[in-house]
Amino acid sequence: MSERHTPPSTEPVLHAQDVDHEYGSVSVLEGVTLPIRADAVTALIGPNGSGKTTLLRVLSGLLEPTGGTVTDRGPDAARRIGYLPQQPAFRPGFTVRETLQFYGSLVGEGDGATLERLERVGLADAADRPVDALSGGMTRLVGIAQATIGDPPVVVLDEPASGLDPGMSTHVFEVATELAAAGTAIVLSSHDLELVERNAHEVAILDDGAIVDRGDPGDVCDRVGVDSLRDAYEESITGDTRTVRVQGVTT
Numbered sequence: 671m672s673e674r675h676t677p678p679s680t681e682p683v684l685h686a687q688d689v690d691h692e693y694g695s696v697s698v699l700e701g702v703t704l705p706i707r708a709d710a711v712t713a714l715i716g717p718n719g720s721g722k723t724t725l726l727r728v729l730s731g732l733l734e735p736t737g738g739t740v741t742d743r744g745p746d747a748a749r750r751i752g753y754l755p756q757q758p759a760f761r762p763g764f765t766v767r768e769t770l771q772f773y774g775s776l777v778g779e780g781d782g783a784t785l786e787r788l789e790r791v792g793l794a795d796a797a798d799r800p801v802d803a804l805s806g807g808m809t810r811l812v813g814i815a816q817a818t819i820g821d822p823p824v825v826v827l828d829e830p831a832s833g834l835d836p837g838m839s840t841h842v843f844e845v846a847t848e849l850a851a852a853g854t855a856i857v858l859s860s861h862d863l864e865l866v867e868r869n870a871h872e873v874a875i876l877d878d879g880a881i882v883d884r885g886d887p888g889d890v891c892d893r894v895g896v897d898s899l900r901d902a903y904e905e906s907i908t909g910d911t912r913t914v915r916v917q918g919v920t921t
């Protein structure tokens with residue numbers, strides 16, 4: 671099993687209870703309960719279309735659930751929740767530095783802190799490059815830096831390692847773990863089950879809009895009677911793993 675430090679158990683800073691979400695008549699989340707702890711990385715895993723982005727948007731307050739509640743019990747902060755969308759985009763014509771300085775100025779953060787954030791995500795050398803001249807992976811790294819501006823108590827990252835090379839993927843998960851160790855609640859989604867197993871303190875497996883298992887990755891594996899999170903995932907997911915299940919469509 672991987673080495674993970676287990677943070678002290680605390681009251682959840684964010685708590686989704688019995689959350690449902692429907693897009694029109696299509697039900698995408700059903701009865702989702704997920705407590706989010708401070709000091710921990712919570713990872714959502716699940717097949718394409720299982721509802722991870724929808725749940726992250728509900729947790730971030732960007733989407734009102736059609737049923738259930740999300741309770742924010744975090745401390746007072748200038749910015750309550752930082753969010754990295756699945757496809758981050760920035761206003762063209764500005765450099766990376768100017769872009770982050772703009773977001774920093776909204777929460778009274780100085781330029782030095784902005785540069786530190788760029789360094790933390792390994793992008794200091796791109797500070798003066800226009801945001802519209804970045805690669806997909808670099809744009810995601812700017813998005814991760816942006817999500818942490820103002821040190822919000824909760825940071826939600828939708829597929830932060832997507833499109834990153836192996837070294838940067840590992841680094842991004844390490845940054846998430848460091849932020850959690852410093853007290854930030856990190857909620858992320860990922861298809862990289864090895865990185866999730868190595869770094870997440872809590873994992874929730876979403877299948878067809880419902881959480882089918884959750885807890886410490888080691889405990890989830892023990893419950894299923896397997897040695898790896900990949901095996902636990904494969905045991906927990908129902909249906910044909912070679913076909914995307916599209917909610918609202920019956921085949």
Ligand SMILES: Nc1ncnc2c1ncn2[C@@H]1O[C@H](COP(=O)(O)OP(=O)(O)OP(=O)(O)O)[C@@H](O)[C@H]1O
Pocket residue numbers: 693696698716717718719720721722723724725915916917
């Ligand atoms: N704005 C929308 N209107 C209608 N249906 C939507 C909308 N957004 C998402 N859906 C549907 O909701 C379901 C869940 O989508 P969601 O993006 O939450 O899944 P996901 O688990 O994040 O997928 P992936 O791993 O591919 O990113 C899908 O069937 C999708 O087509």
